[in-house]
Amino acid sequence: MRKSLKAWFLLSPALIIIILFNLLPLARTVFLSFQSSSLNNSHFIGLENYITVLTDSRFHQAIYNTAIYALAVVPIGLIISLIIAAILYDFKKFQVVFEVIFFMPYIISTVAKGSIFRLLLNEDYGIINNILGWFNIMPINFLDDPEIALLTIIIFGIWSSLGFNIVILLSGLRNLNSQYYKMASVCGANKFQQFWLITLPQLLPIITFLLTVNCINSFRIYTEVYTIFNGKAGIGYSAITAVYYIYDKFYVVNRYGEGMAAAVILFMLILIFTIIQNLILRKLTRR
Amino acid sequence: MQSKIWAITAYIFITLMTLITLFPFVYMAFVSFMTYEELISLKLIPSGFDLSNYKEVLGQASFVRYFLNTVYTATLSTLATLCTTILATFAFVKLNFPGKKILLMILVCLLMVPYEVLVFCNYLTIAQWGLMNTYTGLILPSTASVFYIFYLNSFLKMMSVTYYERARVVGASDLEFIVKILIPLSKPGICTVALLSFIDGWNSFLWPMLITNDSNMRLLSDGLSAFSMQTDRDFPLQMTATTITTIPIVIFYFIFRNQIISSVVNTGIKN
């Protein structure tokens, strides 16, 4: 009895904060999503917010953008990271130096990275368009063209995702069983075959893990959009994402109920995704 | 022969990717020394290391203040997180009490809720408590973390149970056990929590942006964002401000690079 009292006492600082800032806001989010939007005089309005959000073309745009972003950034980022990690793994000397370099962007704030990219991608004097000019490609209006806004975010997303992936993949490679390679060399397999037949299957759990993490992170992008377009979601909300939509509803136009309904929908999507991912992972590991 | 071609391609690829990774930061630093004219003439390297941009930025916005605010909030929330996390994990790992399993289950569920879903209602809470534009408001929600509790849990579980039993038999109080045994023995885990929590605090953006509208209370991230909006297209000034906000964390990164990387790997793999 005394012992369990002590346990709860020790847990209480963490639990109080977690209840106040994790549990209650979750409940409140769900609650608000069924309320009319003004805070002072709100009342229960059933699913109306959900209907508004689900029929809002801007929300469709946000979900579409988020999905396309995830579908582009996750595989491309992962493949580039995998190639880099595989090459770095063969570097015996400067492996750690390169690891430190490639990881650096990860710890720098998105706002800082975004503001650098805003300059690099500038139509008139951005370096990227300058380089494209060498190949006779017309300057691309990365920042002010609604058709291209999503591409801009995707480029930035891929560039930002490399560091984390490389570091995790390298650690996975370092833990591989080297005996398989000795066997493969004896059998005369070349580097490429070794990678394809031995390395990749062994990395599968880590790759699945990275897929999950990257996907969930993609669903949550917001700061990237906010900073690249300097406080907007691209021209005419062309680069709006799910979280940006919630932010806009909640903080800019103060329609709390609709914002929270969108948040619940996003949470559900992430939840369903995680569950499916887990089922696949369980099947993979059982084999 | 074939393997040589492979090797050369690999080297070129890595060089290219290193350039792509590093160039933005190098260019950022260079532009911070340029005039607007130098920038639009597409020069890569500034003609001299002229500090006038820095003077102007620091005159226009109080980045020193933002820096101090950031150090203060990141440090405090890290220390608070360490305290709450260590106490909670001690209770979870070393003590048995009714309801433990259910509590852990609830926490696992909370782990799945993305931060962005919670942050807006937290903003309402802080606003209702009248804590807008206060350090308390900035720090409070990040003084405990389900994620770090689970991470330290998995770390402490590897510690022999008899360490705690021996301490009990010889009459050490729980606090003595935590200070003399638990903390020294779980140093790597605690370092990981400290480093990651500090970096999180340093880079946090959405939360300070919601909670502060007084420019004196801004942190580096939202300060930089606000500055960029004010100066719109004056890129040399923006890059100067970006450089100012980035340098401290880059220095921090190079000092603790190995610990930071292994922290990220450890927490990543554990999940």
Next chain:
Amino acid sequence: MIKIENLHKVFDNKYEVLKGLNLSINEGELLCLLGASGCGKSTLLNILAGLMQPTSGDIKFEGCSVLNTPPKDRDIALVFQNYALYPHMTVLENVMFPLRVGKNRLSKEQAKKRAYEYIEVTKLEKFINKRPHKLSGGQQQSVAIAAALVQEPKILLLDEPLNNLDATLRLKIREEIRILVKSMNITTIFVTHDQEEALSLSDKIALVQDGHVVQLDSPQEIYLEPANLFVAKFMGNPSMNLFIMRKQGNRLISNDFKIDLKLLTPSKFKDELFEEDFFVGIRPEYFLIAPNAPVFTTNIIQKELVGKDCILHFKLNKKVAKIIVSTNSRVVEGNKISVGIDYNNIHIFTIDGRRVY
């Protein structure tokens, strides 16, 4: 000095480890809790130390119940099976640790002085500034004992302390432990599953089975006069030969041999032999080679040399039985031997395990 009364312990998963255990231990005694793993001996030790609460029953130290006394106030010290030495502390710090924590902690100088005393006793002077993982298993064991003795406890509890050591070291350290605790006159409770260890070092053995103490006696008594079939089977290596025999008049008969009950000492019967079938137990050393008056003759199927003695295997009543003879007798596999029985040292049990002779 220590009295354990009707102790019950039921775990959270409803498993009952202790089922009304009674035991008393005298001051200065070295007692072994002996039993197979899972019999409840470690649980009992944990309850004695105060690390676990019993479900019911009582423990009295010098007449006072200690159930509500926290571990630190029980005047006990506990040596763990894995020693539980703190890896980040040196030997000296580990030995000092008990003195530097809790309400009555000593000053650094006092603690150091006392720690040095016990480090000397355990001959660890050379290692005081080393960390535990730099020491051998035996040295770690000594540190653990020094760290326990430094508390100057009335009662020393040792939880399978020799388990992690190799065979020769075990012999050496168990002697050292006995000399040490006897010279300091500390009441010691020693948990082990190794009967040889128990027989060689304890004043008394409490044999624990299935949550009960089945016999509490001196090592000699427990070996020679087992209280029941379980004790008889447990003690002794090689273990006692057991045969099921049927009572027929004044004889016990079986396929291959008979025992005439008139040859047994009448005063040693604890009860009359009412039942039909009995277990007869004969230790391998009480089969005798008796060419003149054999009870049976048999062929040796296997021979194990131990040293000055050897163990011969043969078939009796379709079961393998063993006899210990002097190696000097030069019997080899395949030899035919005539075997007699030392009737003074056989035991008779009922089928449900009660000893009747």
